[in-house]
Amino acid sequence: MxxxxxxxxxxxxxxxxxxxxxxxxxxxxxxxxxxxxxxxxxxxxxxxxxxxxxxxxxxxxxxxxxxxxxxxxxxxxxxxxxxxxxxxxxxxxxxxxxxxxxxxxxxxxxxxxxxxxxATREDASALHRDLSPLTGRELEVLRLLARGRTNAELAADLHLSEATVKTHVARILSKLDLRDRAQAIIVAYETGLITPGSP
CATH class of the missing domain: 3.40.50.2300 (Response regulator)
Structure with missing residues (x-):
């Protein structure tokens, strides 16, 4: 095995x-x-x-x-x-x-x-989270995270340390009651924070 x-x-x-x-x-x-x-x-x-x-x-x-x-x-x-x-x-x-x-x-x-x-299909089972608890920086982190960026890439893109990025990701997951990054990506699409094909 x-x-x-x-x-x-x-x-x-x-x-x-x-x-x-x-x-x-x-x-x-x-x-x-x-x-x-x-x-x-x-x-x-x-x-x-x-x-x-x-x-x-x-x-x-x-x-x-x-x-x-x-x-x-x-x-x-x-x-x-x-x-x-x-x-x-x-x-x-x-x-x-x-x-x-x-x-x-x-x-x-x-x-x-x-x-x-x-993520944009009408019959997809939506999570419909409200993103209002997130700060501007957390929304920015979520946008990039939803594009598949690693913590190291997020840190480079945002000129932050990886430790700071990990803190932002942890807060996003906590505030939105999500298990992990996979669910965060889905939420970013379902709430319209990013859309398929957007930069």
Missing amino acids: ILTAAGIDVVAEAEDGARALEAVRALRPDVVLMDIQMPVLDGLTAARRVLAAGDPPRVIMLTTFDLDRYVYAALAAGASGFLLKDVSPEHLAAAVRLVRTGDALLAPTITRRLVERF
Whole structure:
């Protein structure tokens, strides 16, 4: 197994969504890799149930296509990111470690296309957050964050230290009651702070 070889403890595997849900409830892992296409109970439904529980684990969705419409719904439900199934073993292990620390897995090229494709759809499940609690600087940080900028890139763009940027990001997440950067990106699009194709 790829993750075991990378020194990551794998506590369970499940061949369908229902069994995955049972394993998560019984074993309470830190991170769950959930395939969107699963028998019995699809991965999106299973992920929603996992994330609706108290103190849920981090969830990374796996998909075959980078424009899979279900990935957007997974991010809106609270998943910490997604990967394509052809991800390299090294990237997969790094992604699990990253998400475990509380960050989101945001591959900018994939995430940007995904959000731009679906954030403006009328049938998308909107979060509809009010951005009025944010300061002008926090709005500026959120705009750039939603374009896929890393903390280092945000610091360079705004002439701030990375520590200051991390503080701004943490305040944004706290004020808007968001789990991670993935949800922040969705909120930025859904509230119209940025729009697909805008600079």
